Amino acid sequence: MGKIKDTSAYVGFGDLKKVDTYKALLAELVGSLVLVVIGCGSCVSTLTAENPTGIAPTVVGIAFAFGVAVATMAQAVGHVSGCHINPAVTCGMLVARHISVTKALLYIIVQCLGGVVGAAILKGVSPDGVWGATTVSPLINSGQAFGIELVITFILVLVVFGVCDDRRNDVKGSAPLAIGLSITACHLVAVPLTGASMNPARTFGPSVIFNSWANHWVYWAGPILGGIIAAVLYTFVFRAPKPQERE
Amino acid sequence: MGKIKDTSAYVGFGDLKKVDTYKALLAELVGSLVLVVIGCGSCVSTLTAENPTGIAPTVVGIAFAFGVAVATMAQAVGHVSGCHINPAVTCGMLVARHISVTKALLYIIVQCLGGVVGAAILKGVSPDGVWGATTVSPLINSGQAFGIELVITFILVLVVFGVCDDRRNDVKGSAPLAIGLSITACHLVAVPLTGASMNPARTFGPSVIFNSWANHWVYWAGPILGGIIAAVLYTFVFRAPKPQERE
Amino acid sequence: MGKIKDTSAYVGFGDLKKVDTYKALLAELVGSLVLVVIGCGSCVSTLTAENPTGIAPTVVGIAFAFGVAVATMAQAVGHVSGCHINPAVTCGMLVARHISVTKALLYIIVQCLGGVVGAAILKGVSPDGVWGATTVSPLINSGQAFGIELVITFILVLVVFGVCDDRRNDVKGSAPLAIGLSITACHLVAVPLTGASMNPARTFGPSVIFNSWANHWVYWAGPILGGIIAAVLYTFVFRAPKPQERE
Amino acid sequence: MGKIKDTSAYVGFGDLKKVDTYKALLAELVGSLVLVVIGCGSCVSTLTAENPTGIAPTVVGIAFAFGVAVATMAQAVGHVSGCHINPAVTCGMLVARHISVTKALLYIIVQCLGGVVGAAILKGVSPDGVWGATTVSPLINSGQAFGIELVITFILVLVVFGVCDDRRNDVKGSAPLAIGLSITACHLVAVPLTGASMNPARTFGPSVIFNSWANHWVYWAGPILGGIIAAVLYTFVFRAPKPQERE
Numbered sequence A, B, C, D: 001m002g003k004i005k006d007t008s009a010y011v012g013f014g015d016l017k018k019v020d021t022y023k024a025l026l027a028e029l030v031g032s033l034v035l036v037v038i039g040c041g042s043c044v045s046t047l048t049a050e051n052p053t054g055i056a057p058t059v060v061g062i063a064f065a066f067g068v069a070v071a072t073m074a075q076a077v078g079h080v081s082g083c084h085i086n087p088a089v090t091c092g093m094l095v096a097r098h099i100s101v102t103k104a105l106l107y108i109i110v111q112c113l114g115g116v117v118g119a120a121i122l123k124g125v126s127p128d129g130v131w132g133a134t135t136v137s138p139l140i141n142s143g144q145a146f147g148i149e150l151v152i153t154f155i156l157v158l159v160v161f162g163v164c165d166d167r168r169n170d171v172k173g174s175a176p177l178a179i180g181l182s183i184t185a186c187h188l189v190a191v192p193l194t195g196a197s198m199n200p201a202r203t204f205g206p207s208v209i210f211n212s213w214a215n216h217w218v219y220w221a222g223p224i225l226g227g228i229i230a231a232v233l234y235t236f237v238f239r240a241p242k243p244q245e246r247e
């Protein structure tokens, strides 16, 4: 994950001519789609007045579904696109110059498209109901919700940068699992408070399909700002030194 | 996991003469058996009218039991047979020419046999009851159930191909765990809706033992079609390029 | 984990003169102690008539506590003793000639001692009550309980042999975690039925401290027989071929 | 993680002149902050008399939140500071001479500061209530609570030393995950009994913000003593031999 130093490469019109770019966009589309089908799908309840033996979701189940969905897709298509499947991750990579402007814009568009298609598929195969829309708990205000989304996405993007730091040689184990479990931990906190979006595309999909837009700004502003802060902090302070600078 | 290019090798009558084929079949038998004993065993409830201090299963517990059972057997016998223990995985491998036709047919037969033996063992050691049969929730129709099984098995087989892609060098961590956790995530969604089979042999076993055949076609058609789509998509789009084709 | 071929080395009186043997025995003692403190400790309930805001344990919590306790100790002292901390594992290793008879007997003695000390420590720091004793559900008979303990310990020892097979080069990821999660999966099935011992020393400790001996034979015969069957099956069928025998 | 042999280096005034020390202190601050925000945040309940559709936390959710929060920060900033984020870990490292006295004191100060800032952030974004303060169950006395905190922190620090032992070459998989899951296991036992602090800074933060000091000594004395015992036991008994001393 090297830094793009050349200005023209950072603008990135050249990426439009590469077949790998279109493979990456398909990977981002499928990844975002799967994230929404699995993550939001784990929020479906079959416990209703008419179906008293149905099953209601739990926070632990939702937290592992979202986290492992991301780990799974990173494992499956990480080599194709980096498996951002999240505009907040893409924005963090953009400010750190790890992706071109052109490619970042295309990534964000297909991530949102994947979210919409995923939410549509989930609606098609699920019982009637609104599934996976993120809402702010009545116990907190939208400023607090913004703060929560900012902090949890800060944590996610910090660990993404940590496991992708190509100057480090101390990282063993599975990077996808480390990233996925950080999402699980954040969901364990924020599902009851904000729905634990951490990802504008994941919120955008169900918002379109179920026409649910309350506090929608929270789910763009919080994650993207948190992601950018993490990217800047990691790049300027925590990034491992170049090999020759090591003692 | 190379592609079998020679037609005669792909038909695979020669595999019948190799002792390794029979070791592999035993591994598939034991693996499918364990999957059913552990996975379906986690669905056993001891909470009854006569036993009010008994314990009912939870979706999270069932999801980890199935996922970790597959991870465990992949860890134990993955080097012997590849540990498909699932006809949908074997069908995906077949269309991608990673297994011969003869061996695939034998795998599927012993997987189903393992499912039946596993369900029989579970019945033998469990309290009275029907345990582990997959059923479609009354809140959805069988077409929706087919869609769910297709999508979740697509995800499973996509990650199987991702971690087994011998051209990738970015995959660290445990492949069995990555595969197992993808199964866990899919179960967190689909247990209340379809029972989250993802595997015709896993459904076939309890169906035989408990004579439970409602919507049985869903659990063959959905997983196998999902597995084949994932195999084709991965092989033709997401597979890593050959080393010499890399920039 | 090579095979001990020499008969005198397999009897193992010489091990009594090695300081490493005594370090290993201390590691087995501490490991078994921790397993009982954490595993059985996760079964403690603070929900009582007098303490209605207390918390009752769940099967998922107990399952992860036992599994991760074993993973943790294997990570901490695996290089010292192999971290069997379970007579069933030691018996499997003994029949496969991976440990001497002398050392195996000493291991089993200190494992049981560790179980007793762990149960005593847990009693000392816990609210009043009987914690961690394994009991057979009233819904099954002791023969069924024997079958359950046999099957789940078979699975555990099969994966232990799988991850320790020094001829394999396909095993990546954490061996301790793979073993620990197999224990978690088995607990998700068997906690409500037999208490999911899988380990005579883990049952022996609370049995001594709480004088609880009903069906005690089940928890020695089932795990040890299951462990020996797995050791034989793995060694004679599933063990990876020697490098020179590979095609 | 070598031993600091030189006395002047062990006192460590020289560390005050290194920019890396200040980077490490920032990493400890952010890490401790995140641990409290996520771990204590998972204890927030939205289930109240006025909000009957709210969600109460579970022990399993809290246990994974704390464990994975530590794993996540170790993954993100472990190369910068070692990611102790816990005075008990730092004290263990100090007695084993893996950190200088000066640096250890600074670490502990910023860990406590991080705990306070984390608790303040959590208060700012949460519903009204006291979140994350550790309390002793009314079913046990403070001596028992001390014993629990000692034992669970002993386990944590033992595994920290195990995965950081630079003479071992048998440790594969993710060290951060191994450490994090050991924390999860200990929480599954101790959340209902002591709140499962294992970490004076994690308790100190909410104590300052919510002015909650009952049994506060337990959460310093237990973890630090447990950590030191583990450090001594590992260093003098379980540490892998030097390569040349191996047979």
Ligand SMILES: [Ca+2]
Pocket: A041, A042, A043, A044, A045, A056, A057, B059, B188, B189, B190, B192
């Ligand atoms: Ca659900």
Ligand SMILES: [Ca+2]
Pocket: B041, B042, B043, B044, B045, B056, B057, C059, C188, C189, C190, C192
């Ligand atoms: Ca169960």
Ligand SMILES: [Ca+2]
Pocket: C041, C042, C043, C044, C045, C056, C057, D059, D188, D189, D190, D192
């Ligand atoms: Ca408990």
Ligand SMILES: [Ca+2]
Pocket: A059, A188, A189, A190, A192, D041, D042, D043, D044, D045, D056, D057
């Ligand atoms: Ca919560």
